[in-house]
Amino acid sequence: MNKALPLQGIRVANFGREWLGPVAGQTLGFLGAEVIKIESKARIEINRTLPPYAEGIQDINRSIQNHAGWAGNGSITLNLTKPEGRALAQQLVSHCDVVIDNFSPGVMDKLGLGYDALKAIKSDIIMASMPAAGETGPMKTVRTYGMSLSSITGLDSLTGYFEEPPTPMENAFADPLGGVVGAVGVLLALHHHKRTGRGQKVDFSQQEGIMQMIGPAFMDYIMNGRIAGPIGNRHPTNAAAPHGVFPCSGDERGDERGDERGDDRWISIAVMNDKEWQSLCQAMGSPDWAMDETLKTTAGRLDNIDTLHEQLAAWTKDYKDDELAELLQKHEVAAAPVLNIPDLLNNPHYKARKTFIEVTHPLGFKETIYGPYIKTSRTEIDVHPGPVMGQDNERVFREMMDIPHDEYQKYLDEEVIY
Amino acid sequence: MTTAALEGVRVLELGEGVSAPFCAKVFSDYGASVIKVEKPGSGDTSRHLGPFPNDEPHLEKSGLYFNLNSNKQSITLDVSTEKGKALFLQLLESTDVLIENNLPSQMKEWGLDYASIAEQFPDLIVISITPFGQTGPYSKWKGTDLNAFHLTAAGSRYCGKPDQPPLMHGTFSADYFGAYTGIAWGLAALYGRDLIGGGQQLDVSCAESIAAIFTGAQNIGGYAQDGKWETRTGVGMPLAAPATILPCKDGYVWMIALTTDQWHGLKNAMGNPEWADLEMFDDMFTRAQNADLIYSMMIDWTMTLSKQEIMDVVQENGVPSTAVFTVADAADHPHLKERGFIFDMEHPALGTIKNMGAPIKLCDSPGGPVRAAPLLGEHNDIVFKEKLKISDVDYGALNEAGVI
Known part of the structure; x- marks a missing residue:
């Protein structure tokens, strides 16, 4: 063979x-x-x-x-x-x-x-x-x-x-x-x-192999003298918002499967441009806060990223992570559940x-x-x-x-x- | 006489952002010729992501683009047009490896998915790098590095505080990781191409690579057998101590001492304080149970010294603890300068500017960036007129029509 x-x-x-x-x-x-x-x-x-x-x-x-x-x-x-x-x-x-x-x-x-x-x-x-x-x-x-x-x-x-x-x-x-x-x-x-x-x-040199990964922050230091610190889940060149991990509701279905999905449930959402922001707004049912003119541009969203993330978190928290990911993907917004260890075995994508x-x-x-x-x-x-x-x-x-x-x-x- | 490791290898890149460009960059570091296909007008998205000098966006001044595209030739080509696609296929005739990171549905729409081109190009290696991969329910999903990273459980399991969101790495971690796996497998597929009878597609999912060889590797066997699993603690290594990041006078240090010898070395480095002298602390698990106490006492010491002073004295005592280098510490480090890893390049729009070298040193065929990243469409003339032999008239018409 x-x-x-x-x-x-x-x-x-x-x-x-x-x-x-x-x-x-x-x-x-x-x-x-x-x-x-x-x-x-x-x-x-x-x-x-x-x-x-x-x-x-x-x-x-x-x-x-x-x-x-x-x-x-x-x-x-x-x-x-x-x-x-x-x-x-x-x-x-x-x-x-x-x-x-x-x-x-x-x-x-x-x-x-x-x-x-x-x-x-x-x-x-x-x-x-x-x-x-x-x-x-x-x-x-x-x-x-x-x-x-x-x-x-x-x-x-x-x-x-x-x-x-x-x-x-x-x-x-x-x-x-x-x-x-x-x-x-x-x-x-x-x-x-x-x-x-x-x-x-x-x-x-492991150092040189792994250091390739800090390219974005390295270049910002070389060009602007800026020394980056921890950025949470924000975009590595600060060029997108919203860009983060947001809470979702706990999942009692986990108990049935015996994998204790529990309360530690999150979704990752990344909006890379203004068009995707419009799509996200639609998915959310166009709430008043999101209609704010200043949020229509990436620059405006970056200026208001903390409140933007808070508002978004208040919306995501009532959804199940996988259901919300499906919903957002239907609107062509980049979103995916944040998996834990049991999920790796149970997730339909990895199973497939x-x-x-x-x-x-x-x-x-x-x-x-x-x-x-x-x-x-x-x-x-x-x-x-x-x-x-x-x-x-x-x-x-x-x-x-x-x-x-x-x-x-x-x-x-x-x-x-x- | 030295020759580049990948001399003669011809790569075509239809990618943007980080994953496919980094993959192709490493090929180019070692002598492969890389033609990068960019969208007419706007080019690779990384040209718009920055960072930029003085934060002023400029198509030719993106640091990310500069870092990821050295040695390459840039052409502009709209592959969504019939003529553009024909030219792309013509380029594939003299290509060994196609590296791309488009959504599978996008490649299909262009008629450039592997199924559509495999018959015409039986020897072609295609490295497709996407957040989720070519198959499976999420292959239709839109995704970024962030989405891919958090689909791996790496954040949930290993990074962040228990009641707060799981964290990513602070860079395009999944993109780089996926790209590296793609490079390894792609080089192997190319190496044995004749031996095994032809080319093939390598379907890289950035998420799957990390989920398998990082997070899954040390967790999935135990979970599958015993149903037991763990989650992030926010404090480093909970089963042993010290094994965490602590503050010091001018930053942070990664304090790690696991074996008894290392612990004794650390004690010695700290000047043998009385509190550390308890014999029960010779055991790393006992130290872990008293981690709060140990860390608070250690901080009293670390806060009196700089990260480099701490690194020097603990390393002298055989302890594998290190300073947490800032980006500046790493970029300016004499060690990396002496190894030629940090060096100056000339770029037409950015001037003289520092860059990182290749990820691996081959002593007999060294690699690395030689030519700065190309301007958008810089090599249109060379590639279309000289390589593809397109006449001036046709070339003008293609330009006019926005194909090039």
Whole structure:
């Protein structure tokens, strides 16, 4: 069966850890690359140890909170604290096209796995390193977590209620996104390799990848010297009003479905021009306050944005979010419900697009993860649930690397393959 | 000898705003040639969104447009006209990748949806980036970045105070996120195009990308199994402490110390205050249970120092806490200058002006903006007359008719 996977034949040694590294591997894996994640019981990644666990059984192969992000990576266990482990890692690279890591600068060098060493082993190797702030420069050794990485890009300084202190994004947005951008780096190098036959080092600074996102505020600073603060849900270049999230009525239907939709219900509404404002007015039944001449232009609406938003909120609050979104869409106003976690599984749009799928983990239990979040008209995406730690040891060490049985056994006994 | 990674790749962009233009910009950063199709007269919407120098709107002075369209060629073409559409199809004949972000119904109305062009252009890769995607009940909906972002549960789950509205990121977050996923998948589809027997459409929903790989990733498995779920707290990471943004003398710091070693490092950085010396505080969960107390004591310390002083001293002690950079801190940072990430460009209407470099450094085939964003229709002559070989007479007539 031809699944038309465009990266078939590409083999990746993924030393990437936790969330960002595995997502980089997954991105390539979805599209057909064979991705071998290198991990070890000598240093178990935190993401394997976080609840909830499949069927409630605590185990490093059952932490379902990371399974979606790790799916698509294979796994071998290799103890890089031992010289034999590092030697096997070098040997592995000779069978690979791409090496990925997200250690701090210098760590791979110390392990004997730096670019120069790997290049000596395989002359056209592509090595993509993804440290927080890149491989060079005075801040190259900065330590961050994914959650705080966005603070050194300026992004966090823009996130929060209008004119209030910044509000933290309570999870590492920059991790999965950084994984995708890291994969972009690999793919660029693959294109280059295809044309020239040469490998190269890819220096992906997460800071520079994520900082692209503050383009609008960056340009306002460059051109006007203005230092933006948190903008709530307002338009990023202050060019549209109304533009925000407005309350909707609680939803007792949630109880029937058992998903506790509850009172935390909101709708997002964005009016980008005067015509759309007229449409919104019509949808609201042309109330007196909205007929005000000053509100007829974007400039007038921006000048009165606080009262405008208050008036709009007083109107939205009696509607159900999804019903109001339908109503506004009929009037060609950009509006959508603000979803919560249960909604992601129950929402008709995501159901229709099969965003979340039930799969069988290699250990036999069923779990729900995301599938191909981009729909491809020719390619049938491969989703590989898991990985179980070390699931590919036999295949990689014995078959691919051709290590004799006795030697393999010795590595197991001596906790090199571990 | 270095050569650009995407040398020889030909991209046509029929997009506006942020998502498709950013996607095409990254292709152009690495050497792909990009022809951007804009509406005659008004051009890309981002030309009208600003920011503008001194807040004075000007078609050629939008900062957003400048930032997202470097290296591209701009042509004006009304694809809703018969002649405009014919010229567009003619351009597709020498195109590897079409990048667009129009409503699916709009593409259909123009007769440029994938189903209509796939047969004629079997090798074409089409990256379609929209808030909701090409299929599903919301594919007919009008949407913006804001609507897409909040359809992902990212705000509701992770950002804002419990009794107040969920927050977005303060930028076109969903547009950038969707664009990045489109770039990755698009590059892969192009890489293996011959191998798999032709081109295809990549249907990117900005909302779905975030809902899947950010919000869904770490929540959906647990919810599907146990029916348990959580929502935003407004205080950072509720299960551990410190893990939040705190004020300091000149701004804010992202204070995070999870492991015992990091906590000890932080204590040391703070000068080992007595309150922090309780052994029970060695455990991050215990610290979380006493977060209010810990944060108030830490603020007494953070308020005496600048964000950079705090970052320096905690980093020296092995703690991964960082200053919350303002846009100015980031834009003026010596680290980014030394890496060549912030640099000057020349633009005919904006003069000498700073820009950001490419998102990734390829050591052997570096990328980045070289030519400033084009003026509206700047490359009409080159593309229509030289590339498509349209005669002067026909070119004049097309101009007259408002097609170009």
